[in-house]
Amino acid sequence: MRLAGQGARAVDAQRLTGGASMETWAFAIEGPKGRDELILRRRSAPFDPESSRSTSLAAEAALIAAARAKGAPAPPLVHLCDDADGLGEAHVTRRVAGETLGRRINSDPRFDGVRGLLARQCGEVLAKIHAVRPPAAAELKAADAAVELQRYEDAYRASGAERPVLELAFRYLRESLPEPRPPVLLHGDFRNGNLIIDPEKGLAAVLDWELSHIGDPAEDLGWICVNSWRFGRPDRPVGGFGEYEDLLAGYAAAGGAPIPLSRVRFWQALGSLKWGVMCLMMYASWASGADASVERPMIGRRVSETEIDLLNILEAGL
Amino acid sequence: MITHPKPQELTEAVARWIEQIRPQLDPRNAFLARVAANALAAVTRELELSEAAKARAIERLEPILGHGGAYEGLNWELCEKLRAGDLGVETPRLMAVLRANVLDQLAIDQPGYKHEGA
Missing domain, CATH: 3.90.1200.10 (Aminoglycoside phosphotransferase (APH), C-terminal lobe)
Structure with a gap:
């Protein structure tokens, strides 16, 4: 478990609806230090008509950090995935409580x-x-x-x-x-x-x-x-x-x-x-x-x- | 050719079946099943409404373009004239004609859509 160390496990993974080119999953990590509610974003479609306009998830991570530094609210980045994760292009952020619908x-x-x-x-x-x-x-x-x-x-x-x-x-x-x-x-x-x-x-x-x-x-x-x-x-x-x-x-x-x-x-x-x-x-x-x-x-x-x-x-x- | 079951009855039957199985699906598939049921409902409305809508559109376009014809040809000509600027927002009656035609299409695509002019 790269995110939480020995003894932790990922639980309750659920794909959220919406988003046709990007997969969004809610999941949690349970470990010795308690439970963390997280969101995984992962590019799923190899091609999308909007993709020529979109940034990489690594760029998205950099933007979130820059925006948060100016006081704009965005979910804190927990992990930018690399080859060792085997998830392709993806990142993990903290889950912010509230409604999006x-x-x-x-x-x-x-x-x-x-x-x-x-x-x-x-x-x-x-x-x-x-x-x-x-x-x-x-x-x-x-x-x-x-x-x-x-x-x-x-x-x-x-x-x-x-x-x-x-x-x-x-x-x-x-x-x-x-x-x-x-x-x-x-x-x-x-x-x-x-x-x-x-x-x-x-x-x-x-x-x-x-x-x-x-x-x-x-x-x-x-x-x-x-x-x-x-x-x-x-x-x-x-x-x-x-x-x-x-x-x-x-x-x-x-x-x-x-x-x-x-x-x-x-x-x-x-x-x-x-x-x-x-x-x-x-x-x-x-x-x-x-x-x-x-x-x-x-x-x-x-x-x-x-x-x-x-x-x-x-x-x-x- | 046969008269029954009508195509609208077949789309309705499939849409009802989707609604029956929807509660057993995982969230992602439940969402897609609702999209599928919406698609069938749009097909049903198209079967019922589109012929009359097309006839009304032809009637509305005739005075704007100065002649009649098949819908596809009139629509193409209207697009060309709008693109070239021969017709525009200042053209008398044009906006009312476009609005009436779009509302007929919206009644097929998304009758529940709420917009500023409704």
């Missing part, structure tokens, strides 16, 4: 007391993450709005799909590109579902750092406002639990350079568009035989949700 966070009465605090806490934590100097070892890629838009338009064209609302959105957003601003370290997948929420304290940890990159700070703020992560509460724009104003106020209060709402709305629209294209790509990975899971083709039927969300944003204006 967006629907429960947004509607379970257990979270009534903290729900109103979450949007501001998200803004504060994002400001801390954006203040992190990117670890050189992580070799993060950089992308601004123009680059992201082009990347996803290329992927859409390659898919062969003909979706009028996506066409409209590509053109509209290309004509609405915000002025570039100094790039920062981004989490890259900061949304309800990747946050651990404690019913007493609120935001307890930020998970899933593998899509981290360098870019426009408004990208992270817009992504958590995408309606696909509001889990049945479209009336609460931030994650289905909070308001834009609180997110932006928390961001500024924690030292983030102020961001106008229209810039967040631009990235929210681009976020819906990206998610629509990702859904097409996940279907394509099934159709090509690269991924046989039943999840993938069904995700292809989520494109229409992004189309109605895009129409709602485009009609209301950014």
